[in-house]
Amino acid sequence: xxxxxxxxxxxxxxxxxxxxxxxxxxxxxxxxxxxxxxxxxxxxxxxxxxxxxxxxxxxxxxxxxxxxxxxxxxxxxxxxxxxxxxxxxxxxxxxxxxxxxxxxxxxxxxxxxxxxxxxxxxxxxxxxxxxxxxxxxxxx
Numbered sequence: 232x233x234x235x236x237x238x239x240x241x242x243x244x245x246x247x248x249x250x251x252x253x254x255x256x257x258x259x260x261x262x263x264x265x266x267x268x269x270x271x272x273x274x275x276x277x278x279x280x281x282x283x284x285x286x287x288x289x290x291x292x293x294x295x296x297x298x299x300x301x302x303x304x305x306x307x308x309x310x311x312x313x314x315x316x317x318x319x320x321x322x323x324x325x326x327x328x329x330x331x332x333x334x335x336x337x338x339x340x341x342x343x344x345x346x347x348x349x350x351x352x353x354x355x356x357x358x359x360x361x362x363x364x365x366x367x368x369x370x371x
Contacts, residue, residue: 240341247324247345248272248293251353254320255295255313262309268296292359302368314365321350 252269259266269283273291277284302310324346332339356362 239338240345243338243341244345245271247321247342247349250320250324251317251349252293252295254316258313258316259295259297262305262313264297264302264305264309264313266295266297270294270296299368307369310365310368314361314368317361318350318353321346321353325350 249271252271256266256269266282270277271284271293272286273288274284274286275291276288277286302313305313325343328339328343328346332343352358353361356366
């Protein structure tokens with residue numbers, strides 16, 4: 232029983248991280264920023280499929296890599312859109328979790344917790360995260 236809950240939480244975490252990174256990729260396509268690679272999870276045990284590196288150890292660092300000089304020449308609005316896309320996707324998932332909490336309390340609460348954490352970690356410009364990278368690129 233406990234193993235099933237751990238696997239369910241792991242799957243919800245994986246989906247949340249993939250949606251977060253996918254949001255960056257979608258905005259990159261919209262603002263015509265070429266994506267070099269997409270890393271989901273720890274790089275040590277990753278499997279490469281095209282430009283995507285996927286690891287079963289999803290708790291590792293996930294990110295979208297691109298050429299910094301290509302983003303540096305983009306407008307500040309485009310930079311904010313690119314780096315803000317991931318945290319905004321997590322905020323949207325949180326809203327859906329709150330709306331659908333009545334139907335599935337356990338899964339909705341787990342999704343809410345996971346995505347709130349991912350959102351907060353990415354908007355505090357302290358770690359090597361979305362907002363700290365935005366601060367770096369806004370100076371250029």
